[in-house]
Each structure stands twice: as C-alpha cells, then as structure tokens.
Amino acid sequence: MATVSLNxxxxxxxxxxxxxxxxxxxxxGEFVVLVGxxxxxxxxxxxxxxxxxxxxxxxxxxxxxxxxxxxxxxRDIAMVFQNYAIYPHxxxxxxxxxxxxxxxxxxxxxxxxxxxxxxxxGMTQYLDRKPSALSGGQRQxxxxxxxxxxxxxxxxxxxxLSNLDAQLRTQTRIEIKKLHQRLGTTVIxxxxxxxxxxxxxxxxxxxxxxxxxxxxxPSEVYHSPANTFVARFIGAPSMNLLxxxxxxxxxxxxxxxxxxxxxRGDVLVGIRPEDLHxxxxxxxxxxxxxxxxxxxxxxxxxxxxxxxxxxxxxGPGQGAPGPGDVIGLSPVTLHIFDAETGTAIR
Amino acid sequence: xxxxxTPIADRVxxxxxxxxxxxxxxxRWLLLFAGGIVMVAPLAYMLSASxxxxxxxxxxxxxxxxxxxxxxxxxxxxxxxxxWFGNSILIATLVTISxxxxxxxxxxxxxxxxxPGRYIVFIAILSTLMIPTEMLVIPWYVMSSKFGWIDSYWxxxxxxxxxxxxxxxxxxxxxxxxxxxxxxxxxxxxxxFQIFWQVALPLVRPALAALAIFVFLGNWxxxxxxxxxxxxxxxxxxxxxxxxxxxEQSVDWEMVMTGAAVATLPTLIVFLIFQRFIIRGVVMAGLxx
Ligand SMILES: Nc1ncnc2c1ncn2[C@@H]1O[C@H](COP(=O)(O)OP(=O)(O)OP(=O)(O)O)[C@@H](O)[C@H]1O
Ligand SMILES: [Mg+2]
Numbered sequence: 001m002a003t004v005s006l007n008x009x010x011x012x013x014x015x016x017x018x019x020x021x022x023x024x025x026x027x028x029g030e031f032v033v034l035v036g037x038x039x040x041x042x043x044x045x046x047x048x049x050x051x052x053x054x055x056x057x058x059x060x061x062x063x064x065x066x067x068x069x070x071x072x073x074x075r076d077i078a079m080v081f082q083n084y085a086i087y088p089h090x091x092x093x094x095x096x097x098x099x100x101x102x103x104x105x106x107x108x109x110x111x112x113x114x115x116x117x118x119x120x121x122g123m124t125q126y127l128d129r130k131p132s133a134l135s136g137g138q139r140q141x142x143x144x145x146x147x148x149x150x151x152x153x154x155x156x157x158x159x160x161l162s163n164l165d166a167q168l169r170t171q172t173r174i175e176i177k178k179l180h181q182r183l184g185t186t187v188i189x190x191x192x193x194x195x196x197x198x199x200x201x202x203x204x205x206x207x208x209x210x211x212x213x214x215x216x217x218p219s220e221v222y223h224s225p226a227n228t229f230v231a232r233f234i235g236a237p238s239m240n241l242l243x244x245x246x247x248x249x250x251x252x253x254x255x256x257x258x259x260x261x262x263x264r265g266d267v268l269v270g271i272r273p274e275d276l277h278x279x280x281x282x283x284x285x286x287x288x289x290x291x292x293x294x295x296x297x298x299x300x301x302x303x304x305x306x307x308x309x310x311x312x313x314x315g316p317g318q319g320a321p322g323p324g325d326v327i328g329l330s331p332v333t334l335h336i337f338d339a340e341t342g343t344a345i346r
Numbered sequence: 347x348x349x350x351x352t353p354i355a356d357r358v359x360x361x362x363x364x365x366x367x368x369x370x371x372x373x374r375w376l377l378l379f380a381g382g383i384v385m386v387a388p389l390a391y392m393l394s395a396s397x398x399x400x401x402x403x404x405x406x407x408x409x410x411x412x413x414x415x416x417x418x419x420x421x422x423x424x425x426x427x428x429x430w431f432g433n434s435i436l437i438a439t440l441v442t443i444s445x446x447x448x449x450x451x452x453x454x455x456x457x458x459x460x461x462p463g464r465y466i467v468f469i470a471i472l473s474t475l476m477i478p479t480e481m482l483v484i485p486w487y488v489m490s491s492k493f494g495w496i497d498s499y500w501x502x503x504x505x506x507x508x509x510x511x512x513x514x515x516x517x518x519x520x521x522x523x524x525x526x527x528x529x530x531x532x533x534x535x536x537x538x539f540q541i542f543w544q545v546a547l548p549l550v551r552p553a554l555a556a557l558a559i560f561v562f563l564g565n566w567x568x569x570x571x572x573x574x575x576x577x578x579x580x581x582x583x584x585x586x587x588x589x590x591x592x593x594e595q596s597v598d599w600e601m602v603m604t605g606a607a608v609a610t611l612p613t614l615i616v617f618l619i620f621q622r623f624i625i626r627g628v629v630m631a632g633l634x635x
Contacts, residue, residue: 050533051533052533072532072533081530082526083524083526085527085529087545089549101535102534102535
C-alpha cells in the first residue's frame with residue numbers, strides 16, 4: 001500500500017502540451033477516480049503513473065519515492081486495461097499467473113496465490129479454460145485477477161468496465177468496490193462515466209483539457225461544484241444554468257423572474273433538476289410551459305420552456321403535469337457562478 | 347472455440363434455390379474448371395510419367411499401358427538424389443526458421459517502437475521488394491566469391507535468411523496486436539524480448555504459418571541462385587540436381603519427373619502442418635479480447 005502524488009505533472013507530444021501541470025495527492029488506501037470527457041488526458045495521466053508514458057515535466061511519486069525514471073515493473077503497481085489485455089493463447093490459470101512471472105517466490109506459493117485469487121473472484125471453475133470460452137465479464141475478472149495476484153501497492157484501472165453491457169457493468173462495479181474494501185489497496189480508476197465515478201470514488205478528480213477542474217468527495221463535487229463545467233458534468237440530467245443579474249438581494253432571471261440571492265452583477269444561476277419542482281404558477285418565482293414529460297417511474301422529468309430557455313425540472317412519479325400545462329417552478333437550492341469565468345461564487 | 351453455426355431454421359429458409367438456368371453461375375463454373383485443368387494437368391502428367399517406361403513417355407495417355415515403379419526404385423536408390431534431397435531439406439528448413447525469427451523481430455520493432463530513422467529503414471526494406479532476383483544475383487555472386495562462400499550451404503542460404511516481404515507481412519500483422527497486450531506484459535515485468543517472444547509472437551501465429559509456407563516453398567523450389575553458387579554435385583539442391591539429370595547424358599525425362607514427384611512430398615507435408623495453424627489462427631482472431 002502506498003500514497004501517490006503528482007507534482008506539476010506535464011505531458012507534451014512534440015510541441016502540443018496535453019497535460020498542463022497536474023497536482024494530486026492520493027492517500028494510502030484511497031479510491032480515486034479520474035473522470036472527464038474524452039481526450040481530457042485521463043489515460044495519459046494514468047499511463048504516466050504506470051510508467052508507460054514518459055514524464056515531460058514534474059514528478060510522479062509512489063510511496064514517497066520519485067519514480068519518474070523507474071521501470072513500470074519496479075513501481076509496485078498493477079494495471080487493468082479497457083480491452084482486458086488477457087492473452088488468448090493462455091489458459092485463465094496462466095493468464096493470472098502471468099503477473100507473477102518475474103516474482104521471486106516459490107512455485108507452490110505462486111500456485112497458492114493463483115488459487116486464492118481465482119477463489120476471490122469466483123473464477124475457480126474456469127481456471128483451465130481459454131479466454132475465448134469466457135464471457136466479457138469473466139474476461140475482465142481474469143484481467144483483475146492478474147493485477148491482484150501481484151499484490152501491488154497501487155491498482156490502476158483504465159475504463160475497465162466500458163466494454164461490458166449495462167447490467168454487467170453495475171455488477172462488476174460493485175465487485176470492484178467490495179474488493180477495494182477488502183484489500184484496502186490504493187486505487188486510481190479512470191472513467192468517463194460520472195455515475196461510475198460517483199459510486200466508486202472516495203474522491204473524484206474532474207479533468208478537462210489536460211487540467212484538473214475540481215478534486216473532492218462525490219458529495220462535494222455534487223453539492224458544491226467549483227465551476228459550471230463540473231456542475232454540468234456531474235449529475236444527470238445536467239444542472240440548469242440560467243443567466244441572471246444580481247443586485248445584492250435578488251437575482252433577476254432573463255425571463256423577468258426574481259429569486260432571492262445575494263450575488264451582484266452578471267451571474268449564472270445553477271439549479272439541479274431534482275431541486276426544481278412544479279408548483280402553483282401564481283405563487284412560484286418562475287413560470288413556464290411543459291414541452292415534454294419523461295416518466296422514469298420514481299420521478300418524471302419535465303422539460304419546461306421558461307421565457308425561451310429550456311429548463312429541466314423534476315415532478316412526482318405519478319400525477320405530474322403533462323405537455324402544454326403551464327406550471328410554476330420554485331428552486332430549492334441555488335448554485336451561483338460568475339457569468340464570465342464560470343467559477344462558483346460562494 | 348466459439349464456432350458460430352447457422353441455425354437450422356436459417357438453412358431451411360435459404361435452401362430452395364430458384365430452379366432456372368443461371369448463366370452467370372455456369373460461366374463461373376466453366377472458368378474455374380478450365381483453370382483447375384490447367385493447374386492440375388502438369389501435375390498429373392508428372393505423376394503419370396513417373397510410372398511409365400521411356401517408350402511411352404511422350405504418349406498423351408495418363409494411365410500407362412505398363413505401369414512400373416522402376417523409376418522410383420532407381421531415383422530413391424541413387425545416392426546423389428538422397429544427398430540433394432537432404433541438402434534441400436536442410437537449406438529450406440534453416441532459411442525458414444531464420445525468416446520466421448528475423449522477419450518477425452524486425453517487423454515487430456518497426457511496428458511497435460518509435461525511433462529516429464524508423465521510417466527510412468522501413469522504406470529501405472520495402473524498396474528491395476522492387477528489385478528482381480535476377481538483378482541481385484550478380485552482387486550476391488561477387489559477395490560470395492569475395493567471402494569464399496561459393497559452393498557452401500551458407501552461400502546458398504545467405505541471400506534468403508531475411509526477406510523484405512516477410513518483414514512487411516509480419517509488420518502488418520503486428521499492427522493487429524493491441525498495444526495494451528504489450529504494456530500489460532511490460533507492467534508484469536517481462537523484458538522487451540520476452541514480450542516479443544511470449545506475448546506478441548503467439549498472437550500472430552497465423553502469419554508465421556503463412557510465412558513458413560511461403561519461405562519453405564520458395565527455397566525448396568529455388569533454382570537460379572543455387573545453380574549459380576554451387577559447383578560440386580554434392581552441394582546441389584534438389585531442383586539443381588534434377589536439372590542435371592536432364593543435361594548429363596541424354597534427357598532422362600522419366601527420372602526428372604519421378605524426382606519431381608518425390609520432391610513435392612515435403613511441400614505437401616509443410617503445407618498440411620502449417621495450414622492447420624492458419625485456420626486455427628483465423629478462428630482465434632475472430633474473438634475479441
Ligand atoms: N501519441 C500521441 N500523440 C499526440 N497526442 C496524443 C497522443 N496520445 C494522446 N494524445 C492526445 O492527448 C490527449 C489526451 O489523451 P488521453 O488518451 O489521455 O485522453 P482520455 O482522457 O483518456 O480520453 P478517452 O476518454 O477518450 O480515453 C488527447 O487530446 C489526445 O489526442
Ligand atoms: Mg482513455
């Protein structure tokens with residue numbers, strides 16, 4: 001087990017800089033998820049930690065030791081790849097054992113560890129199969145097994161679930177979380193799926209264009225997003241952002257509605273759909289016409305036209321307003337952002 | 347192995363073809379048939395000639411009036427033939443092994459590593475593909491004579507120990523091996539050669555099999571270069587030796603044909619062995635992950 005810290009970590013391909021000085025400190029045993037849209041540099045960051053990619057600038061420390069010049073195999077890490085990277089020409093047993101190839105332990109010890117790993121992952125009966133005779137989920141478990149058997153200090157996962165179907169993804173996600181609770185090893189997990197990030201992480205690192213936007217617990221990034229990017233990236237459906245101008249006591253929306261709020265100047269008012277409920281048009285601060293209703297069972301998503309802007313609100317699962325209805329909307333919680341920079345005003 | 351079978355229902359639905367003259371189909375069959383005859387006829391003639399007595403050698407009948415195995419007895423009993431056969435086996439095998447190793451090593455390096463001059467090296471290798479053997483024979487010969495390789499196994503083998511075609515083939519196949527495999531192995535602590543040998547090579551087995559067939563056949567039937575570089579009868583390869591049957595006294599065509607018939611055997615064996623890998627490889631390549 002080990003801490004990991006990145007200091008001003010920079011990556012350049014030729015002249016293009018794709019990672020602009022990342023700072024991140026990961027505690028021993030922590031489960032950290034790197035999340036962000038495609039091309040934001042998540043994989044690059046992870047691969048630099050693994051040693052598969054050279055560091056252009058800055059340092060990577062694992063367990064307090066700078067490892068910039070250390071070979072991947074000597075970094076005491078294990079990595080699970082998106083397309084599993086398990087070898088089709090080897091049995092499950094050999095695949096799992098492959099991680100121990102260079103370990104200096106006895107044959108019996110190796111066999112014992114392979115068995116124990118397979119046991120943990122519920123793969124014992126498949127040990128002598130070839131990967132071609134396994135399902136996608138089982139193959140991913142073999143890949144995880146190959147990483148586990150090395151008993152590394154840090155696990156690195158690069159979108160390990162994205163090749164699985166929705167149900168299997170949820171199931172494997174839970175298994176990974178359980179595994180982490182049992183082993184207590186430091187985990188760095190890359191995904192572009194915010195639900196995965198929220199459910200797995202002790203702390204989430206939200207990245208965009210090679211820079212970190214916010215680091216925080218799932219609750220922090222959800223309830224107090226640092227900027228509009230984080231606000232819209234975390235949470236589904238996305239947060240509504242409405243331009244408004246504040247005079248110190250009220251926020252006047254473009255629609256003319258006024259909501260109490262202390263900000264001054266041009267701002268963006270962020271309201272999560274789940275914080276926006278339909279009510280009586282007469283007494284609510286905002287009014288609009290329902291364009292579309294999406295019943296989800298427990299709630300109904302309402303797409304409401306508020307003075308030309310589309311706003312998503314959340315109605316009850318039963319008896320929600322339908323298209324054409326004019327409703328009032330009363331926000332429960334507001335997030336206020338600077339209109340120009342997009343950073344949160346607190 | 348996941349072999350996908352057509353469900354029976356599909357087959358039944360697809361079964362009854364329209365019962366009307368299909369001219370396109372017919373012409374295709376005829377063309378294929380004609381092509382088949384053209385390819386098989388010399389082989390059939392070779393086999394037929396090998397069991398004929400000289401007097402009916404030039405008759406066109408495929409079944410001899412008086413079939414005989416005397417030719418085989420004579421050819422197989424000829425110590426020179428055994429020697430040439432051995433030479434050819436040795437040379438074709440060594441050259442094949444060398445190609446499998448070096449072509450894939452170079453192809454792998456060109457495919458999976460970025461280094462200065464990589465592109466130039468690749469182009470240089472490719473450009474040799476465009477020079478015909480006939481033109482290379484002279485520099486080869488000069489080289490052999492300067493280094494004293496004339497009339498030696500090494501002299502016969504050295505030009506083919508590595509081929510541009512094989513390198514190119516292997517490079518293209520290594521493109522299909524995802525880098526993740528190599529990186530996973532790198533993290534698992536294998537050194538670069540082990541990654542090549544234990545991870546990358548097994549994943550391109552079908553390409554290796556195809557290359558083995560090409561190289562073995564190419565060297566087994568090679569004629570011009572072995573003819574030029576060898577002087578003594580003992581160093582002849584089989585094709586060169588068979589040709590010498592034809593020039594020594596008169597032309598013993600039945601001997602040449604019999605020798606050629608025997609000579610096809612190893613090529614058949616090589617093909618049967620490696621073809622299995624090709625088919626298995628194709629099945630494996632169809633599976634993701
Ligand atoms: N070898 C390379 N040469 C040049 N640019 C590269 C190279 N590899 C990656 N990049 C660039 O670096 C940026 C970050 O890539 P990276 O693979 O880390 O993204 P990612 O966040 O993992 O995205 P995804 O979710 O699609 O996997 C991208 O803009 C990409 O185009
Ligand atoms: Mg990625």
